[in-house]
Amino acid sequence: KAVPRLNYSTIKVNTQNGVTKRLIDIMEQKQTNLCCSADVGTKAKLLQLAQEVGPYIAVLKTHMDSIEDFDQELVIELQALAKRHNFLLFEDRKFADIGHIVQQQFKAAPYCIADWADLITVHVVAGASSVDALKQIALQKNVGLIVVAQMSTVDTLTSREYMKKALAIAQDQQEVVVGVVSQNKRPRDAGLLMFTPGIKLGGGSDNLGQQYNHPTEAFEKRGIDLMIVGRGIYQDEQPAQKAAEYRKVGWEAYLKRL
């Protein structure tokens, strides 16, 4: 099929979205399709990890509400690292409420996500209105939205039907949507990126429903564009070396599918 053979330059030509273009420039310059999911619990650990994996990643993904000592200084230091190593900041907030509430959550202190994130995730369980509401702020603040269309868990409720509708919402809102999170279905439009979590070199699963696939399979067979890797990197004794390894495996698999 034609779509899984998409290369990043084609996506760049087909998008009007400035965040997507910036991201693809970074991926091509650094030859990486790795998004590191930095799910550690403190400022010090997060900064240390960002510093170590920075050279090998295109995106650093965070869950800031899990950082026990979060403050604005952390944001300033992360922004400096993002600039130094050239990667984007992705707050995986998974907004999921009615429009009025997601707008508040997007802006509210202490996280002030709209002020620093380059990318955020949104569920569309409430329909397109969540995207519509975030869009008003996101366009002003230069934040790209990623629609969660399909989850990686063993008993996810994101059925085929749900996924199809979520992809349609993403496609309708390409002015602000950069791409989707999904496992094995990508948007038909050539201007959207497919982000895929549940990736680990060893495969397997955890004991809480997460399922893992090997990056090579994901890029070559399912045609994903970016892999999201958390524990595969930060639980390793040498996260930098591990990130370098994922970068190499992911980039080679991408080149091979072209």
Ligand code: S5P
């Ligand atoms: O379906 C999903 C969507 C996401 S964004 N499954 C996921 O696991 N994620 C996120 O990816 C999750 O919130 C976590 O931050 C990361 C996976 O982490 P890992 O340690 O299992 O690689």
